Amino acid sequence: MKTVSRVLNSEPNVSEATRRAVQAAVEKLQYRPHPSARTLAGRRSYLVAMLYDNPSSNYLMEVELGVLDACQAQHYNLMLAPLVYDAKDIVAKVEALILQSRLDGVVLTPPITDDEALLARLDARDIPYASISPKETHRRVGVVLDERSAAREMMAHLVSLGHRRIAHIKGHPAHGASGWRLAGYRDGLQDAGLDYDPTLVVAGEFSHGSGVAATHQLLDLAQPPTAIIAANDDMAAGAICAIFERGLSVPKDVSVCGFDDTPISRQIYPSLTTVRQPTREMGRLAALELLKEIRERRTGGLVDVSYALQLRRSTGPAP
Amino acid sequence: MKTVSRVLNSEPNVSEATRRAVQAAVEKLQYRPHPSARTLAGRRSYLVAMLYDNPSSNYLMEVELGVLDACQAQHYNLMLAPLVYDAKDIVAKVEALILQSRLDGVVLTPPITDDEALLARLDARDIPYASISPKETHRRVGVVLDERSAAREMMAHLVSLGHRRIAHIKGHPAHGASGWRLAGYRDGLQDAGLDYDPTLVVAGEFSHGSGVAATHQLLDLAQPPTAIIAANDDMAAGAICAIFERGLSVPKDVSVCGFDDTPISRQIYPSLTTVRQPTREMGRLAALELLKEIRERRTGGLVDVSYALQLRRSTGPAP
DNA sequence: CTGAAAGCGCTAACAC
């Protein structure tokens, strides 16, 4: 019996002949190991959870697909854990989840990646976790991308088109990406020798509606911008709606660009210039690092992925 | 030990006093039953899967949220099973899934809802399943909506705005909804005393790109339509892109409407007139019926949910 | 109404 177990788990100390014989029998009998028996006898649950906020964003759906991919490839199960981040009892909720479901590990998405209380609890319980775009990267497992340089490059693109009054709609303040993208925006201004004008930087929270509102605010300015760089695609789509509502045109009157290259960037008119993040791949890689960490502690690392400007129709020469 | 088990599973034959004592102890010891032990000893896995095709559609994401909701409420786990529907080995794949994961049941989404071979297999293995918008509704468990009447009402809306040349972009032929929506379109023509013009009905496959292509085809007609009713929101968004690309305006030159009321209908300009389907709720209800069916065979039913026209900015008076 | 006994199907630890 144990020999069969060894073959099924690719463990060493089985002769090639025996291994083959077992495999043949498995095939013939259509044998499938029972996951629960395995979990009960062994120490692991073969279950990881993905913790996330805001379940209906385009971005998270892509991430989920990637995480799922990696889990399936390694025969792990994925449990979806939508969390309302406002709730102050997030730590308690996650704790209950871990206790009840015996999770082997968790994948964290922003802004949960940087909840100190939660991370401390995870560490204390010795639950491995991998983060996607965490704010703090010291000694972390997961995946990151140089968002600041991406924003800076996007700025260079706008400047090259002749834009001088470039506005920025910020992301949700709890997300690390918001800060980096703003920093890149400022880098871009500096590169072009432009002054930082605080009236051109308005708050947003990654939602379509917040993009609409922010854009109306910008267009009400005595000297409205000729280009808007939104911290994500949903807000950029909102910006385009607001511009059209005023009878203006994109990109003739105002150029707009977003971030993330989510499906919506190709589904609106005009198609959106944006920064391509390999979102799905990021989910996959984060999950892969998590699984490594689960198998063997201290072997997971922080993977750096690269972005690419995706030039489409929503940006054009300054009027 | 068995008494504790009874209390935890809300089984009868425990005195109120004992029950209370057990509950107090559970609380005090922070005891949590081990899911795998329960699965191993009992006969159920407390696991259901959602089978779906085309994982990146707005529609499915909403459905998933609803299904997840119902499962969590009843302490069932949800396994996501993205399937490539082209593949001819779909039955084998699902079979493997059931065998390996010991699923208690599955939720089916279109067009998998009507794969005869798969359904036969599920029946043979006695695996309960619930369908969301199945084509065939006889003796089925799940949730349906009167799509035909919805399309018909939408037609009435367009006719009331003065439109006479109304085109239809069909959905993916494998989906039942495509047929019903087309039927409702024809009902609407008849109601208005309009002739059916086959050149005004073009093929689509529910994707944005297919909506763009279909619309170009319609606008190339000697007598182009003044209104387009697409079989879903993604294609309607594509139609709007195509119309704008030609320098025309929506709804001034052409009115456009979609189906499903997915998030994108509110994220594009102009906002989309569409048929609201309680998509998330449909996922929830289907899962609920499935769980009923799992607990006690022949108790699940077919729930009928209602739609509502969502009038927004993409439809207006005929030119 | 309560509980003892016997597994569910695996893996860990340890012989051989």
Place this chain on the structure above:
DNA sequence: GTGTTAGCGCTTTCAG
């Protein structure tokens, strides 16, 4: 390299 033994933490069955 292979096999034995003893559980993992529950539920089922059946006796009280």
